[in-house]
Amino acid sequence: MTAYAKASEVLPGPLLEAIQRHVDGAYLYIPRREENRKRWGEGNDARKLLRQRNAAIRAAYGDGASVEALAASYCLSPKTVYKILAAKNRE
The missing domain is CATH 1.10.10 (Arc Repressor Mutant, subunit A)
Known part of the structure; x- marks a missing residue:
């Protein structure tokens, strides 16, 4: 996913509420799973x-x-x- 996703559209309500208790209104980066990571330059030439x-x-x-x-x-x-x-x- 390269664009921002609206958390309220992709996360279940209870999970969203739990995250809001920790980072209410802040931007949050969620890293890719290790098995889905690409090395530098793999996505292009x-x-x-x-x-x-x-x-x-x-x-x-x-x-x-x-x-x-x-x-x-x-x-x-x-x-x-x-x-x-x-x-x-x-x-």
């Missing part, structure tokens, strides 16, 4: 896109591009580019 970007950075570096030029081209800090290059064997 973020992981895939970052892997592709990092592969392109490593390829360009291998072809002679400087760290500074790659950082400017990808709007990253040189330190981040160095981390991407160092992580080559971990991906």
Whole structure:
């Protein structure tokens, strides 16, 4: 569920009343069950896109591009580019 749900529409009355005794009128975040949680980037293509970007950075570096030029081209800090290059064997 990505949108807010009206508690009075999804919770039984006694449960709603019990919650109101503790957090009357406040916003309450209810986390997902552990078995329903997704890792970062699983719900979209973020992981895939970052892997592709990092592969392109490593390829360009291998072809002679400087760290500074790659950082400017990808709007990253040189330190981040160095981390991407160092992580080559971990991906």
